[in-house]
Amino acid sequence: MANAITKHIPNTVTCFNLFSGCIASVMAFEAKYELAMLFIVIGAVFDFFDGMLARLLKAPSPIGKELDSLADDITFGIAPAIMLFSFMKEPALVYPESIPAFLQEFIPYTAFLLAVFSGLRLAKFNVDERQTSSFIGLPTPANALFWSSLIVGSRAFLFDYVNVVFIFIFILFFCWILISEIPMFSLKFKNLSWKDNKITYLFLLGCLPLLVFLKVGGIAAVIVWYIFLSIITVKKK
Secondary structure, eight states: OHHHHHTTHHHHHHHHHHHHHHHHHHHHHTTOHHHHHHHHHHHHHHHHHHHHHHHHTTOOOHHHHHHHHHHHHIIIIIHHHHHHHHHHTOTTSBOOTTSOHHHHHHGGGGGGHHHHHHHHHHHHHHHOTTOSSSEESOOHHHHHHHHHHHHHHSHHHHHHHOBHHHHHHHHHHHHHHHSOOOEEOOOOOSSSOTTTTHHHHHHHHHHHHHHHHHTTHHHHHHHHHHHHHHHHHHHHO
């Protein structure tokens, strides 16, 4: 009886992730960006624990793997895409005069490319046996944290200094890097030595000033730092 109950615990936690993603999506449609980000972060916590519990309880299952991908695309694909869609509909966002009015109405919908490519990234992850200890392409939670923290922490900056063309270029960049073949280093420590964890230590040291000075917006900068450091590491190899 205990085993029958235990095997459902990881999937239950995954469902909490999915539930959080649904709430984040509603908050995003209502332009309640802080709440949307909060529920994305809550979903990320559930996403971390469902896999850990599955390993600890020795209760992995094929349905759990599929459910996890579905939940992740809602929480880390659709929810941040809706946040960006709502943000790109804000009247204060600058559109160049050279862009016709009908295109200005269409451009916010390009935010949903992030949801599409997040789904592709998750499907690729499920069949890629190379990603057991590190990642190839940007993980979807990192993508979600970038966009949600950028909108919550740097909204005034975006309104004042960034026009929609640059945002569209960033959308294309993140769509590409989600499914790219660029290896992304793992944040797991092999031990505490500098030699074996040099990249991870450098990453963490770089994160501190970004988070201290930029606060919530610093999370987006941390994701950019993670991508940059991963690319530099690959080149050095």
